[in-house]
Amino acid sequence: MRGPQSALWGSEAIGGVVAVEGVGPDAAPQVMAEAGSFGFRRAAGRGNLGSGDRFLSFGVAAQGARGIDAFDGTGDRDGYRNLGGLLSAAWRLSPSVRVGGSGFMLSGRSEYDGYSPFTYLHADTLDESRNRLRAGRLFAEAGDRERFYVVASASLLGSSNRNFLDDSPVNRTSATRRTAGLEGGVVIDRHRLVLALDAEGERFRASDEAYFGATDQRRRRSRGSATLEWKSDFNVLRADLAIRHDRFDRFKDATTLRGSVVAPLAEGIEAAATYGEGIAQPSFFDLYGFFPGSFVGNPSLRPERSRGGELSLRYRSKAASMALTAYRQRLSNEIVGTYDPGTFLSSTANADGRSRRRGIEAEWRYRPLEWLSLGGSYAWLDASEPDVSTGQVREQRRPGTAVVCSWMADADGSASGRPSRPLGSGSIPTLTSSPQSD
Template sequence: MIDTPPALAAHAVTPVTRDEIVVTASRLPTRETATAASVSIVDHALIDHLASPFVSDYLRLLPSVAVAVSGPAGSQTDVRIRGAEANHTLLFIDGIRANDPAAGNAPRFELLNADIASRIELVRGPQSALWGSEAIGGVVAVEGDPGTKTGGSLMAEAGSFATYRGSASGTYVGNGFTASLALAHQKSRGTDAFDGTGDKDGYDNQSVRARLTWQAAPALLIGASAFATSALSEYDGYSTVTYLHADTLDNTRNKLGAVRGWASVGAVDDALSGTLSASGLWSSNLNRLDQTEINRTRADRRTLSGELRHHSHLGELDQHIVLAVEQEDENFHARDVAYGGYTDQDRDRRHRSVTLEYKSDYKALTGDVAIRRDVFNRFRDATTVRASVLARLGRGFEVAGSYGEGIAQPTFFDLYGFFPGSFVGNPNLVPESSRGGEGSIRWHDAGWNVSLTAYRQRLQNEIVGTYDPSTFLSSTANATGTSRREGVEAELGWNPSPALRIRAQGTYLHATEPNVLGQQIKEVRRPKWSGALVADGEQGKLSYGVSLAYNGARTDVDFDQFDPVTKSSKVVRLNGYVLAGARVGYRVSPGVELFGRIANAFDRDYRDVVGYRPSGRSVDGGIRLAVGR
């Protein structure tokens, strides 16, 4: 008996073996060896061994992922996959669609505390035929403890920049019930994000995650999951006098919470099975200058879904058919003080979808085809498709290919946003659309995994900013040209023993968009070259992990500089850098571990976003207590 994807179906073992269950490459839980999709998994062991504070720290280590943090830890964090936009990543947390409708439908990775995560899964490429809007660059699924063994743990850590971190988690398994709960808190005085000499820009983050399942009958599983986070982030904005980037006292209070309940009948490999589920998500964002409120937004999303699965055999042909229907309603509210209420908005929208997926296995071939129809009440409907095939050639070799399409809804701000004398939204926008394909060759044998993947994607109807010099008003529009993304991903994994696991990856990306003259220009904040090396393991009483992440040179827009040639803000170069981190733990007695951790070990003074300084080298130490684990 399993829960419906994208909820976790099994716990990963290592980050380099190819026997994990993948929950977002199909609406059916699938072993990695049986999916054509480009998948990366960060398992519980690697999360323990590196102990980085945010989920984005782990995503930075994966192929074709560009992470841009606007200052110290806790600042706005954008994740771009395969050159796509930051709001083209779809995020699931414990099976709940978690993109924030109150913040441009973007995933709020700056709020996503890694101490409530047990597993992170990334599927690259357009996946809207399976999961709908925002799944253009890829899908990220973050899962907590699935509840397989009774036990609990406590962790406390302190270190540089007056950073304090603590977490507690527990799991109960018995009598048909599984229950897990995790609590986490992080707080830091931070560093000055402007020039290093001003006020400290810190953050405070409290998070909670819970999950409960009940095997009510042999063929009936009932479950619920929930998460919530509340965070305060301080940052440097723009001067109200010069309108230039300055050392200000801006801060934002963010709250995000969600709950999901489901009931599953039958198992995936039964002739018939199905799931009904309902979820709700609520978010709010309050922006202030020092203690003075500027504006606030809040939103909610309510989702009802049903899924029917059919499994059959015809000789050596194994077949699955999935039919899924969904209804989603969103409400958005904006209020301001700075503009006397002129930017206030009360908007709503809804959409319905139908998805049909066919998956088959015949001898050494695995095929998958999906089609989805999204019906919107605010803009044009959309149909997306996806098709893939995987062929096992023998002696550990495989070849795979896929074609996929993606869409992204216009945000509430794109459609209806308003600032007096500055910005007016465009209610005539249509969804962005992307299509592309990939091909890969893979080899795995005796603890080795090697793969080489090439991909190509095209984005149309991209939503871009516009400016009218006669009225001095900005707005949004669907671009007439095509944005192009293509690249190559190389991965190598080696798992010789529990004492050593190694994974390395290197990525090449060419991402361009058309300018007003129709010429293709480089997309900003996307490095041409990137890569990572990760090693971890356990030996006796020691546990250890080390990571190196390379982010190559890229460009960004400096809004403080004007380019007279393009008559717009100047595009500047950001240098490449290497981020190094490591953690070592020593078990002084059963259930008691002391550890030390270092981040940005080379003390790089780098920039992910022009004008925003991240933190330098940090050293932290702590203790972890565990019972039953």
């Protein structure tokens, strides 16, 4: 989903939301392996026990590459490797009570070219970062999603990052996030009302090992929110409206809105309009991060804010789907990098003015045979950001146009015949659509 979505998905949902729908508990076990140039390797596997009302799913994946020398082509290669695992389980205690949990871990190591500790210039160094992330969530759900339900959940996330230069420790950061949530919903005729309450606490810790603790940081912050959503399905249109209020202990409180309307025009043809607002807190590293001689954080940063909307027209049948979408977005208080030539230090700041993005996206998909699917997409983007001396300038690392063509054949001829969701589908989200959103 393009654009800001904080009203439904909270802080940091400022540019868009991707819903990842994993395989169900009845999916068959699977293993895969890949290899490529520059020493690239990837392998993964998954499986499950039980099914339906009582199941356990698990998976593991590894990936790595020798990499290339990104500095001048004559130095050492900078590679990476990652290892990840996940586990989820659910158990229906009765027809109206369900409990479960999920967790995952990630461990990674990345090599890169940093800065010389003597000249402070970009150099072919032996820098590397070692990262770990672990997260888990427990939930209990009671009721019927089609009538009345209540969900209580709690989650914990912990991450750490250690930086080395030629295997000598430089500094490390770590953080934890604890979240508790309570959500309830009721369906009355064609209307659905959902109320969700969330509380979140974060802690950040930075320690250096090369500068005798001069850069040590101990920070914490908290946030609470309340979200009310109304969703309705009339004969002539579907509508959704959500409002969320966030209370921050470090920043000014914020209220965000989101609204959607989808109207059928003819058999298989419908039009949709969406408006959304977003907010994103500065990261702990933006606020307090520190690399001696190169980077220092800015504790005076303000949260980023955005708003935007889109209009789309789409067609869908059993064998084909097409969508055409136009969108427009505005971003203010954008957090950007700065550099002081007097101190040779980089930092962060809120940019003056607004970043602007507008674009058009089109997608089509056609299944001429049960086992064959053809498709393609086109995207045009005009993105600009404010510049102190020249006004609006083209935003870097944003492609102006993109064209994709694809085909897919099912070897066993078991294709369902249902085309994939088009880019402009704009399906109206709901707080109840992703109970595993953590």
